[in-house]
Amino acid sequence: MFDTLTTRLQGAFQKLRGKGRLSEDDVKDALREIRRALLEADVNHVVAKDFIDRIRERAVGQEILQSLSAAQQVIKIVNDEMTELMGGEQVKIAHAAKPPTVIMLAGLQGAGKTTAAAKLALHLKNTEHRHPLLVAADIYRPAAIKQLQVLGGQIGVSVFSLGDQVSPQDIARQAMDEARRGGFDYVLIDTAGRLHIDEALMHELLDIQRVAEPDEILLVVDAMTGQDAVNVAQHFHEQLSLTGLIMTKLDGDTRGGAALSVRHVTGCPIKFVGTGEKPEALEPFYPDRMASRILGMGDVMTLIERAQATIDEKDARELEAKIRRNEFTLEDFLSQLQQVRKLGPLDQLLGMIPGMGKMKQLQGASVDEGQIKKIEAIIYSMSLAERRNPDLVMKSSSRRQRIAKGSGMEVRDVNQLLRKFDEMRKLMKQFSSLGKNPSRALGGLAGQFKG
Ligand code: GDP
DSSP states (O other): OOHHHHHHHHHHHHHHHTTSSOOHHHHHHHHHHHHHHHHHTTOOHHHHHHHHHHHHHHHTSHHHHHSTTHHHHHHHHHHHHHHHHTTSSOOOOOOOSSSOEEEEEEEOTTSSHHHHHHHHHHHHHHTSOOOEEEEEOOOSSTTHHHHHHHHHHHHTOEEEOBTBSSOHHHHHHHHHHHHHHHTOSEEEEEOOOOSSOOHHHHHHHHHHHHHHOOSEEEEEEEGGGTHHHHHHHHHHHHHHOOOEEEEEOTTSSOOSHHHHHHHHHHOOOEEEEEOSSSTTOEEEOOHHHHHHHHTTOOOHHHHHHHHHHHSOHHHHHHHHHHHHTTOOOHHHHHHHHHHHHHHOOHHHHHHTSTTHHHHHHHHTOOOOHHHHHHHHHHHHTSOHHHHHOHHHHHHOHHHHHHHHHHHTOOHHHHHHHHHHHHHHHHHHHHHHHTTOOHHHHHHHHHHGGGO
16 A cells, blocks of 8 residues: 555655754755655645645754654654545544445446445445445446345345336335335435536436435545546535545555545545445544555554454454464465454555555555365365374375376476475464464465465
């Protein structure tokens, strides 16, 4: 996330750090670099200028320049101001006093609206323990209804649809009845997108709004489109009075400008960010955590929350006991790999650990999805007995051949997996004898399977 921006900002801070006491010129140079980094990241130029002005005002105060930790203080000011720029406090999703809470999702085609609807439903279901209903009101994009139904099936959330021959207002009206009847406490309406903003789209959205009286109108914008995303948000906000934004595709090589500018330009808070294609890849947006990540200081809170949502504490303890007893099997390995994978791509996780951002650039460490699928295929081709007792496979070449054939892999792939597994088992044993929690080391170990 925002790698280039982070590297540039850290470069500017590094120069300050080397200096001890700072002169006004030092600060001026640093601010110039920060400003340039922001502009390169596609931050709106008015926003960048205001931002720098505020930092200068605070940093050039006598007190700070005199102090020995001037560099630290400048970094703190940048952190504070960046948090403020993105809105300061987290703005939570609405929760209507009288259910159902209605959320209407709008956005241009391809922004990630349908995906975001499913992600939000999963978040409400899993994290907030709600009972959401997804509503397919995009009757124009041919595959949109089907896409929502498939996603709903995957995440176990009901999808209300009346096909593509009923008007979106009627769909919304009947969906509200259905929600009340079925005891749903959230209604998420996936509306139609267009390639460009047009009158007809706005009219349709206003019609749905009249019928459904949403508590939230969230605009889904694609962070990769930079300042365009900000302009689109401004336009929608003028017409629809948005209550917030979902900014998608922050996992891509977006430069970050949209995330940094949109609140300041439109006054609309980002409520969630999308960080991948999977339904789990949605995070509530916290300005302070995001600022910390952009400045390369990590975001341990989000990491912990993600781990808590995905990794079962009891499982982790059982696993630890197994490793101590040297009973770690390929079956455990597979289930661990799948859990770690649910946490998100490894490079994203590394970015959340303070100081690890740099390392990730050095190593380009990412768990290669293809590689993991290969491992899964191989393990799935083993019998239960083999998974529980890998020695059976290690000792028998005919078993290895059969497994290779069954999984569509080469025998050397099977051998490689077994070798790595063996190395890992030894390493884990060492970890556990050191009293470290081995399950925590798994993320790193999974990286060993890169090739
Ligand atoms: P819609 O036309 O706005 O409904 O867009 P879709 O929900 O169909 O998404 C368009 C494409 O963007 C799909 O390929 C999604 O998988 C992808 N997408 C959506 N959100 C994200 C995200 O946060 N990260 C990434 N990498 N891809 C996303």
